[in-house]
Amino acid sequence: MGTVIHRITESQARQLISDYTYTIDDGAVSEWPTYFTEPCLYRITTRQNHEMVMPLSIMLCDNQAMLYDRVEAIEKANIFEPHYYRHVVSESKVIGKTDTEIQMETSFICVRTMLDGRVTVFATGRYSDHIVLDEGRCLFRSRVVILDSSKIDTLIAIPL
Template sequence: MISIENRNAVTDLLAAATLRLDEDELESWVECFEETAVYRILSRENVARGLPLPLFQCDNKNMLRDRVLSLRKANVTNPHRDCHVAGLPALEAEADGTISVTSSYALYQTDPDGVGRLFSVGRYRDRIRIAGSAAKFIERVVIVDMFSIPTMLSTPI
């Protein structure tokens, strides 16, 4: 059983992470993760076949920080705004005290001319640890249903 306080901490984390991505606050998005957290993006096809090859992977928070820094300073990307639409999370308590969370998402992107399009749909599979009243990601796995990404995968999903 997951207490209402822990449920609230998890949903607060999910909402904060989504809002920070949509507001292009990537530096504060990274703060939603523990230092040893893993963030990876996999195709649904690879997951179904048991193939571990990710489209993208960061093995700790420093790698996430580096990715954000490279987006800000070095990479040339397609200018856009993100808008995530997230489904209600399903929570499950794990024996080690963490919480597993599964939720669906749709990610829309709008270009500088105001033209929007569906960029990606899929599921988040998260492992979250709660310390005190704060929840943080231990692992965030994004499973994309659309194997073909229409443009460069630059910002986090």
């Protein structure tokens, strides 16, 4: 019997992106770290910083422990007005692919709804994702959120 080789598919990667988005939008932020490998990278930056290859980040987590710390801060320490996100994402564009890894970019718009009914466009930009197969599961090795605007709302409490 030969070794079974698992190959990543575009469909699996797109499903990961979709599942991630619904998890954030449904408020299940405690599940957020489970979408990443160990080690991993989650970074929010601006388009200008990304294009200039500047390391400045609005949010930076480079391992799962930091992701879980972020979740704990959201659930227990940070005080912010309750709100909800709703993402609309584009079809993902494949940037590179091997048997076990895929790099994709996906445009997004995120609308924030406050409990009083106020609705605002919170963020627009793109995700630059490095997705891998890890023990048969499709996970993010890195997710870089590249925001179109350098004008950032101070209420980035929940991951994009």
